[in-house]
Amino acid sequence: MAQYKVMIVGASGAVGQELLNVLEEKNFPVGELKLCATSRSAGKEMYFKGQPYVVEETQPASFDGMDIALFAGGEASKEFGPLAAAKGVVVIDNSSHFRLDPQVPLVVPEVNPEDVKLHRGIIANPNCSTIIMVVPLKAIYDAAGVKRVVVSTYQAVSGAGAEGIEELTAHARAALEGRAVTPAKFPYQIAFNLIPHIDVFQEMDYTKEEWKMVKETRKIMHDDSLAITATTVRVPVYRSHSESVNIETERKITAAQARDVLSRFPGVIVEDDPAHKKYPMPLFTSGRDEVFVGRIREDNSVAQGLNLWVVSDQLRKGAATNAVQIAELVVKYGCLGKR
């Protein structure tokens, strides 16, 4: 079996570490591995299949001869992404820089795998909240059509990286001990609070996070007429995003039918047994690769409607797992870069 020269750019962060974990767990055919990051993290030791690797500072020359570069996100994507692609490396990018570029495929493997074949060097990994919603949405879309989606999110602090995690702990400790809380990463105290503000505010007073859920979903689903509105909220949960998703379908679908199509859809686990208090919760989905769906209910406030409660680990399926799945498709379709 062929092996590939794989690198992670931004290896030392929360998503970088998960990329490394998922490459190992999925037994991706890694022939050679290179871990890169900013100079601040250079020299750090990380482990892959029991072997230590030293993180190098990302340089233009770092990409020479590599096959696939998984970018964890941030500024490095803008700085090195196009350069890496020009050198014949397939870039799988977790930042938002290229997602809406018409020349860059935006891929969720359960939804639009074939789009991988259209890449010109860069393939974008969607926003975490978008990925988590779009997987079950596609199952319903295929079964009953989708007219309109109203989504409200409950997003974990690890969406803001390792600093977000540390800040929730610091705020919770301070609040429990009656000490003053000093927000740094978040605009306000996040422990025992909710902040309806993720990423920057943009047109019509929607946040960038909210627009991502609208625009990226349309691109992934190849349906510009898909009506979507989103409200995104940070909650005091460490890991796994949750979403209350209301779907107006084109055709009638019962809760039982929805449960059936969802449970047969790849990457989805249905947890929906109210009598036994079974429904997805963020505390119990962390470290998992699937999207968990429960509270599946017909919505009679509209001719054909459905309510879903969707939970998934946003560092896994919402980021690292989806990126490695894209890398698997690149290998499967044989669409590596040309050198």
Next chain:
Amino acid sequence: MAQYKVMIVGASGAVGQELLNVLEEKNFPVGELKLCATSRSAGKEMYFKGQPYVVEETQPASFDGMDIALFAGGEASKEFGPLAAAKGVVVIDNSSHFRLDPQVPLVVPEVNPEDVKLHRGIIANPNCSTIIMVVPLKAIYDAAGVKRVVVSTYQAVSGAGAEGIEELTAHARAALEGRAVTPAKFPYQIAFNLIPHIDVFQEMDYTKEEWKMVKETRKIMHDDSLAITATTVRVPVYRSHSESVNIETERKITAAQARDVLSRFPGVIVEDDPAHKKYPMPLFTSGRDEVFVGRIREDNSVAQGLNLWVVSDQLRKGAATNAVQIAELVVKYGCLGKR
């Protein structure tokens, strides 16, 4: 000015304490005050305007000669409510027992104050999540009509009483110290988690809490055609419920117009200045009597739509404040019980 003989039934609980606070803060014309509760709390001392009062066990005779009885909720309402009403006491009841009874007015003073006049001894105080939603909803209803509402809630643990509050603290401490968490009041760990399950499951797999938001809102608004769907979720916040409310209006209303009608509506405070990071958050609305509304945005996913983020202290406006406001209307309209 006339003074009234007022009693609180269930005085020793979280809502009972707030009822006492609000009676004092609003300077309700209390001529005589009686505090009642179950035998378990009898003998407890509580303060009103600096004077100590001893909690008595609720007995049928407790109601003799009283004018107004504020019931904090629970089983006492079913047991003593009709009896108190038969004795000529106006019962203002915070339980769910009588809310959907066609002979019992269900009142939010900013929305349907005149319904107080129709009482036959019992006036019901709506569910906390319903009250918090229906106040801003009425402002929009009057300005642009309402076709459909999709609401997702983020509900504080104090909605489950003092035990809910203690359990969040206990779970948070245990989780931070790496100790095992033992849920009692909630079905699962609530600290650093979300539980999409409030009250019991009922028809169509909706919870009773979700049905309350549908059925009570229709009754309060006098509009049985109002289409509403709800998903209710417990979040690790001590106090104040938050709601993401999507409204499809009959007529077009801009965000600016919505901001205007909401800011002029009684009981509403608009906090909506994204450029200065101003939006309602549960941590900062506790102890307040108003409903805070922010993140006011037009929703273009439908012909005429609006998104609101609504936060309010569910022990105040969601319970005690609303009940005392009803008592004020009873006095204002002179519709006390007949003896």
